[in-house]
Amino acid sequence: MTPLHAPLHSNASGLRAAPSGRDPARHPGDPLAIALVSEHASPLATLGGVDAGGQNVHVAQLAGALADRGHRVTVYTRRDDAALPESVPLRPGVMVHHVPAGPAEQLPKDELLPYMRPFARYLADRWREDRPDVVHSHFWMSGLAGLWATEGTGTPFLHTYHALGTVKRRHQGAADTSPPTRVAHETEVGLGCDRVVATCRDEVEELAAMGIPRAKADIVPCGVDPAAFRPDGPAAPRGPLRxxxxxxxxxxxxxxxxxxxxxxxxxxxxxxxxxxxxxxxxxxxxxxxxxxxxxxxxxxxxxxxxxxxxxxxxxxxxxxxxxxxxxxxxxxxxxxxxxxxxxxxxxxxxxxxxxxxxxxxxxxxxxxxxxxxxxxxxxxxxxxxxxxxxxxxxxxxxxxxxxxxxYSWQRVAGATEESYRAVLAAHAPMAGAA
The missing domain is CATH 3.40.50.2000 (Glycogen Phosphorylase B;)
Incomplete structure (x- = not known):
């Protein structure tokens, strides 16, 4: 079995080489092909379960708002049902792609780490044929898959944690069911990605305590749809209490x-x-x-x-x-x-x-x-x-x-795109040199 830390690409230097598929003359405002990696939080999931909540909403809404800005977005999430098709359109401009990694059944997210290597291998194979301009992973295991799949390719790679193992362990202690290597892997992702897209100031400080420089993080909050959530409109029935x-x-x-x-x-x-x-x-x-x-x-x-x-x-x-x-x-x-x-x-x-x-x-x-x-x-x-x-x-x-x-999703997507563009600009000299 391939060890978790083994590279997927042979690149002795360890540097992110410029991928042959990217045009170094790309105009800064051109639409992007964006890969969002969300291994357990599918944008198609029914909300309210133990592992289905805010991250699912975030990924779905961010994907849609990025598509509204003219980008082509693919969300990669683990296949947890054998009946799921390979790809499902979420809305115009957004495709959800189900990655075969582990059994095609619902599993607690804390049991998914062993399947991140095949998840990453699948992404790497697919992206050789259709390489995204930017990869943005969500949650630490998605971060591992994204890091491994882009290793040595020069593909810009950003990461959003959504939650940190250090904080969870501090509050839950022995009740924390996360894999024991979670914090080490989170640090690996934070140091290995091009940019952390943090959701709040507190997260940046927590990351700094882990050794991830504050300067490496952009703060882009989560968002909400103010057209769907608004003060006017019907209200659910109430009981007799005041x-x-x-x-x-x-x-x-x-x-x-x-x-x-x-x-x-x-x-x-x-x-x-x-x-x-x-x-x-x-x-x-x-x-x-x-x-x-x-x-x-x-x-x-x-x-x-x-x-x-x-x-x-x-x-x-x-x-x-x-x-x-x-x-x-x-x-x-x-x-x-x-x-x-x-x-x-x-x-x-x-x-x-x-x-x-x-x-x-x-x-x-x-x-x-x-x-x-x-x-x-x-x-x-x-x-x-x-x-x-x-x-x-x-x-x-x-x-x-x-x-x-x-906090509108339009503002959140705009700020997220700014992070993407900054990383792309930093990669441009490397691409030109290649």
Whole structure:
């Protein structure tokens, strides 16, 4: 078996040679052929599962926004179902390509590392015939595949982590199921790529602590579609209680649903909707749902907590609009798409002061930040906003403005393209010399 660290290309120098297929006279503004590598997070996946969340949305929306800018985008993701065709058009200008790497079945992402070598080999073989102008990988295992597949070819290679093993290990300790080599591989990718496209300031500092220079990173946040997520439009039906709080996201412990439930005991006349997780038909069998239900019973709030299960993407904006406040009390959050969706819908936030939420939630402007893991402080912030409808409305308007100014996918794609162009420009002398 080929060891994980063995090169796919024979290039004794180890330098990124200029690929023969690229025209060194390319005009700086020409459309690009862009390869997005997202090994476990398919843009076609149903959201809400343990391994299907913000990264899937990010890759799908970034691909579409890049295509809107005239580029040709191919998303490479692992085939996890034998019935999937090789390629599926996602929308005009975007193709999703299913890579045969490992068994054609759904596997937890933490079990996919052994299949990244065949994933990379497949990419390298395919790209010999149809080489992209830029490769942009998403998540650390995709980064390994992208790094190995482009090694020695001169193909510009950028990487977005979406989450870091050092942070996960710090917070989860022995409960962290990541492969033990994750941090070492993340460092390898960060040092080996041309550019890191980080999503927030906190990530850049975490990378610096790993030995990846701050100057190697561009900060380009995640985005949201302000046309789909907007303040006006139908809202989901509400119950008889005066206030509604919404906690939306994957049902994994780090997202803090237990904190939201504990805070609810201090908030009378209020219901808590917990959206996400498995399909409604599978809720009773889900261990995390059972744990959270038990916590709600112990706290005496089970009659005021409603679990929806997985929510179709088209229904999320209406659910957002039905809430008085959106809660994001994660223990840690590499970036967090939910705050952007709430802001775009004009809903104020109470969020933990961690990760990307330190960038998206401006304390006292569009929401309130509280320390993670503190139900009393979460409840106090919620009480403050529930008692002041005018302040909630002001925060909601500010959040919408902030989204339009900073977080539309058009702006995100434009900033991402700037990173691509900078790396291409740095490669141009090498291509000309070849």
């Amino acid at each position: 206030y509604r709080l919404l906690h939306l996201g994957r049902l994994v412990p780090r997202k803090g649903a237990a904190v939201s439930i504990a805070a609810l005991g201090r908030l009378p006349h209020t219901e808590l909707v917990i959206a996400g997780g498995p399909p409604p038909s599978a809720m009773d069998a889900d261990p995390e749902v059972r744990r959270l239900r038990a916590l709600a019973e112990e706290a005496g709030v089970a009659d005021r907590v409603r679990f929806t299960g997985a929510v179709p993407p088209a229904a999320v904006p209406g659910l957002m609009r039905s809430a008085d406040l959106v809660l994001c009390p994660a223990d840690y959050e590499p970036f967090g798409i939910v705050p952007l969706e709430a802001m775009a819908c004009g809903r104020p936030l109470v969020a933990s002061a961690v990760g990307g939420q330190l960038d998206t939630v401006a304390h006292g402007v569009n929401g309130l930040l509280v320390p993670p893991g503190s139900p009393p402080l979460l409840a106090a912030a919620v009480r403050l906003l529930l008692a002041d409808p005018a302040l909630r409305a002001e925060y909601g308007r500010a959040g919408r403005r902030r989204v339009l100014e900073r």
